[in-house]
Amino acid sequence: MRARLFLSRLLPLLLIAAPPAWAQPAAHRGADAPAPASATRFASPLARNLQGGATAATPASARCQELAGMVGQAxxxxxxxxxxxxxxxPDGQLRNELGEYDRRASPEAEYRRLGCRP
Incomplete structure (x- = not known):
């Protein structure tokens, strides 16, 4: 009976004294703080492609020119x-399946991977 009375009086004090986990700083929780809502915004697929393909330094190599020519020809x-x-x-056996072939896809992917600019 005494233990129940003690806990019934102590529990509200513990709940008031300890801040909830969501109110603690990220350093105390051991996790990164989430980005503010204003920092994350929707970007169209075209904008994401342009941002992802643009790099600060672009190698002006013959390989970029060769790939650009291959893409242009395709x-x-x-x-x-x-x-x-x-x-x-799905059963682990080899099968013959129809797959799409696009002559432009692999040179264009390598062109982007190298960071070449048009």
Missing amino acids: IAEPDRRNVVVRRMG
Whole structure:
């Protein structure tokens, strides 16, 4: 009975004295503080592509020029078709499946990866 009375009087004091976990600074919680809501905003896919592709220093190499030429040629003469590709099926067996082939995709991906600018 005494323990119950003691806890019933002590528990409200403990709850008032200790700040809730969400009110503690991030350093005390051991986690990074979330970014303010004003810092995160919606960006269109086009804007994200432009931001992701733009780098401060761009290598002016012959490889960038070669890739730009390959992409330009693939745009002028598109070669898109379905090709047979061997892939693993859900049961772990190899299967022949139709996959899309785009001659422009791999040079364009490498062009972006290298940080080349048009």
